Amino acid sequence: MKLFNFKTIFAFAAGCAALCSAACSDDDGIDNRERDYGYIQFKIYKEASYPGAPASQSRAVVDELDYLHAARKLSVELRSGNTSIVQTMVLSAADNQSAEFGLRSDKLQLLAGEYQIVSFSLYDVDDEEIYRGTPDHSNNNNIVNIVAGGLTVHDLTANVAPRGKVRFNLIKDISQLTGEWKSRASSRTREYTFDEIAYFDVTVHKVNSDEQEITFTYLESTFSIHFDEEDRESDDFGYQTSSITCDSLLSLPAATYEITGFVTYDSNKLVLESHTGEEFPDSNFTVADNETVDAEVPVTLYEADEYIQDGYALKAIWEALDGENWYYGGQTYAKGCNWDFNKSPDLWTTQPGVEVHSNGRVAKLVLSEFGISGDMPAALGQLTELVELYLGTHNDMNTGTYDPMLDQSKSLEERNRNRMEYNRQYLAATHIQPQMSYPCALALKEHSLTSPAMYLYEQGYTEDQIFDRKTGKQLEIQPKDVIAGRFCNNLTGLPDEIGNLTKLEYLYIANSPIAELPSTIGKLESCTLFEVYNCPNLHGLPDEVKEMPALIQVNLSCNKGTAENPGWSNEEMLQTIHNLAEGSSQGVIQMLYARDNLLEEFPSADLAKMGRLGLLDLANNKIGSTGDGYIDAPGNNFRPVDLYLDNNLIKGFRTVDHNSRRIFCNTDDLDTFSASYNQLTKVPDIFSSTSAYFLSSANFAYNQIDGFENADDGTYQGINVTTFTLSGNRIEKYPACLAKSNSQISYILLAGNGMTGFEEECFTSPKPTHMANLISIDLTYNSLTKFPKDFHAGSLPYLYGVDVSYNSFSSFPWEATDALTLTVYAVRGQRDANGNRCLKEWPTGIYKHTGLRGLFVGSNDLRKIDDTISYLIYNLDISDNPNITFDASDICYYWQAGAYNLIYDKTQNIINCPEMLE
Incomplete structure (x- = not known):
């Protein structure tokens, strides 16, 4: 049958008196009807975990409940004098787990006074009685006093099966790690490390009981390294160990248990090790009601x-x-x-x-x-x-x-x-190629091009940090890994x-x-x-x-x-x-x-045997110090991609004939050939412009080169290369053999050669399309006074960068500007034979060149400039022109906005933009 909650009705006499009194009171009188009432709330606990609890006496239904959370309602029989009251109240807890630690009832309102608890009953969710008990009468534990206006809380205990929580931890048994391996029966499927355990089963049995074993399966666990919590001697302070903890608390009836087996699994739930039917006497644990205990399962580590x-x-x-x-x-x-x-x-x-x-x-x-x-x-x-x-x-x-x-x-x-790409990155950092001038590098950057000859600029170096500005020689920046x-x-x-x-x-x-x-x-x-x-x-x-x-x-x-x-x-x-x-x-x-x-020797014969050798670095040796200084050709079987022979004593390269060509090695895959800082007197004739393959870089800088092999008899084979570096040599005139051999070169560096002129038709090729490849030319630190007549857009239609700084031009060399593609042009530091500044002419009308983005005319003797200054030429160097008068009105706004890079001295006479002189 269903149970219903009843209002308290036993106080009928007192209630009537109170009503009469209220009816006869003054209009402003006080309502005293509630003053004689108080409240009581019951709390239900498990006998097993109630400290010092007087046992209730079960009279019927069941002697013991399985779980306290099964109780949803409480019915209490109270007696006051000759009056009996039976009241039913709802029981509540946060959740089933919390319910095992106690339930509380609704509050019950009663007249103040003393009451005796006769009995109580617990009902389940279906209002079926599941437990009936009588409070212990000793020490008046069945007596409650209701205080007017107050709340009385009274504890009741029920006989509920005692249960607690256990947390299983796998601990390492290192007792066998003594230097002598002792075998132990085990069904390990393989050797495994302790931290591989991701799941485990554990079987327990109640000590001194015939009850069946209890097995928990696939317990998910967490591995952790931590300091050992046990007391250790001082010299072991900070001792580290590790353990594996089950991620869940597991419920067991209160008792003392022994562990009788375990199984460990990896993250894929494959068995790692199984121990069943064994005894682990040091691992017994006791579960107490409503308490949590940690149980340790020993996992043996094997010394073998x-x-x-x-x-x-x-x-x-x-x-x-x-x-x-x-x-x-x-x-x-x-x-x-x-x-x-x-x-x-x-x-x-x-x-x-x-x-x-x-x-x-x-x-x-x-x-x-x-x-x-x-x-x-x-x-x-x-x-x-x-x-x-x-x-x-x-x-x-x-x-x-x-x-x-x-x-x-x-x-x-x-x-x-x-592997190859990473090694080439490393070589780029350790074998820094001779760098082109900053204007030439800027021109390539404007077109999103790159070259080993601009590596240092890309690393953040400035031109002043790279070159000795007096001689034009590159400074020693090459890093060293270690000192020999x-x-x-x-x-x-x-x-x-x-x-x-x-x-x-x-x-x-x-x-x-x-x-x-x-x-x-x-x-x-x-x-x-x-x-x-x-x-x-x-x-x-x-x-x-x-x-x-x-x-x-x-x-x-x-x-x-x-x-x-x-x-x-x-x-x-x-x-x-x-x-x-x-x-x-x-x-x-x-x-x-x-x-x-x-x-001291170049191992040509051995290199020819290593057919897949693609990267060879023999820099900084004494190769060439024996014999005549020429090194023998490995021949066509040697197919390098990157070959570094810098800083040796090489005077030349012998060749062998292959397919009607003179070769030093197979160049089909060759990307970098570097032989700077040697004793070469001629550019070796070991490449060919008839090849279908291009080198990325050919570097013969800082030798003693004054010409090209086989150039005099017209049989120079030419070269196809992106960056061709001949800086720091002794080439007096720009060679015509490059054009005559139909060489295809994109960037050529001839800085610091002491050049005085150009050989005839040095920019006129039998195949004009080949000369069209030349887009950057660095002729700095020479003694040039003029360009040849074939230095024009007809021969060089795609020039991006030209630098003739630190030469001897007395008038502005307009020839380079014939190329509409010219992006950066540098004519800095022109000096005559006596070291006097010889360039005084501002290139009037230069602003009309629609492709120019950089003009470098610093360190000359420019005077008053009466010309439009184009905001499109947003890299302009006029520094170290002490007598200049420069009207900055055309570019002042762009300069203030950060869109114009003007290199100047604050001591110069710059007008119409006072902010530049602040």
Whole structure:
């Protein structure tokens, strides 16, 4: 049947009296009808968790409720004198979980006085009685007093099955990590690391009970590393460990339990390990009513597991290499950091400079810039899953270079995929090409073009920072990775066990006094990148380098040592290159660095054997110091993409005949050929304008060149190149052989040659379309006085930038402006033979040139300018013209708006724009 709430009606006599009194009161009298009433609220608790609770006595229905939240209504029988009252009230709680901690009833209004609780009943959601109880009469626990105008709260207890919450934690049992492996029955499907556990099952059984076991399945968990909360000795302060915590609180009847089994799973719910029917005596736990307990499930770590052994190996390496005194000095990790072994052994692989595979095995070991010292121990051979090993690199203590191949934020796959591109970026930073003048660079920038000859401008350098303005010679800005013979670590040896690292792909050894490499490096069958940099005491690589089958990139640079301690000799370097050329990687090697050494000979024959060699850097050696200074041609089998021979002693290049051409090497794939700062007297005739392929850059700057090979007999083969650099040589006249050979050149740099003129028809080509490729010409720091008659738009229709600054033009050279495409024109610093300023003529009408965006006429002797100043020529240099009178009214507004770049001196007579002189 349904239960209904009834109003309190027993106070009929008192109620009538109160009504009569109210009816006879004055109009302003006070209503006293509520003054004799108070309220009572009941709260229902579980007996098991009620502190000091007197037990209620169940009389019927059930002796024990399963859950308190099943009760939705409370019916209470009260007695006051001879009057009995039965009242039903709704019970409430925030939710079912909160209900187990107590229910509260609605407030009941009663006349003030003392009442006895006779009994109470609990009803479920369907108004069915589910529990009937009688309060304990001892100590008057069944008596309540209603206070007029107040609220009385009275607790009732019900016999409800006691339950609590348990949180399961997986903890590591490291008792077996003692140096001696003890087997234990286990059904592990494979070795796995503790942090791989994503889910687990746990089975529990009530102690001393015949009840069935309870199993919780697929408990989702969270791994965390934390400090050990147990008390430890002072020398273990800060000890780190890890654990796995179930993300949910689980309900169990109150009792003492033992754990009888568990199963662990990975993130895909594949079984990692299963233990059933076992005893874990130290893991018993007691569940109390309405309390939460943490239960610990021990997961044994096995000393024989390879990832544990990897951690042991790291500690052995740390100890052998003076680890206590390590102090990291690089940029990748925290300054001054060191390794820390004050943690559980499975965490020993968690160190700066160490990366692991998903199975916990060490994948990368970076010891560069930690200050390692001593012999590497045999324990290195344990790290058989190692893919990258850095024992110093060419970037240690670098002075500004950036090598993307050493960027630890890039994945190994990305670095391998972009290997050639990243190496070319590095070469652009370490082999800075001679730069063109700023006006020429600006012209290309206006057309969104680029060139190695404008690299420094793109890095933020100014022309004054790049060139000595008195001589025009480029300043020494080329960065150095490291100083030869200066060590950054004290690694003295490697063990034979390095041969165990058959999965190793990157091996860097640099900046150390190591004197010998073990022959077992020949077993590094996966090694694609091998660097031995600034290790002068090695005196070459062992012959077993021949056995390495996968080498793609080899760096043997900066091994020349010092004058007091010379490094690899010419013969030792040649023998090493020979071994590579004859070895298993002969057809695999694509990049070879051997710069900054004592190499005296060019290894032509060996280079011809390395058919895939695309990048060769032999700069800063002594090549050419033996014999006549000419180097032999490797021939057509040598197909470089980038070849750097700068800063040697080369006097010339021998050639071989191939397909009716003279060649030094195959140039079909050639992009960069750089032989600056040598002893060349002629531009070598080793290219051809009949080739279908263009070089990006050919650099012969700062030699002793006064002409071109085979130019006199008219058989010069020509060249097709974007940037052709001949600055800093001795070419007296602009060569006609380039035009006659139908060479196609986009940017030519002939600065600082002492040029006095142009050979006849030097801009007249048998194929005029070829000369049309020329769009930028840098003729600065010469002695030119005029242009040739064929320097006009008919021959050069697409000129963007022309710079004849620091020559001897006494009148403005209008010829270049014949090209409507001319974007930037520079005629700065004209001086006669006596060093006097000789250009006094302002190019009146220059504003009519619709394509011009830059005009540089600074450091001349321009006087009063009576001409329109075009706002379209928004880069204008009139600085260092001390006698100038310049009317800025045409451009003042644009200059104030930041849309006009005027280079000037505040001491100059600039009128009609006073803001410029503020």
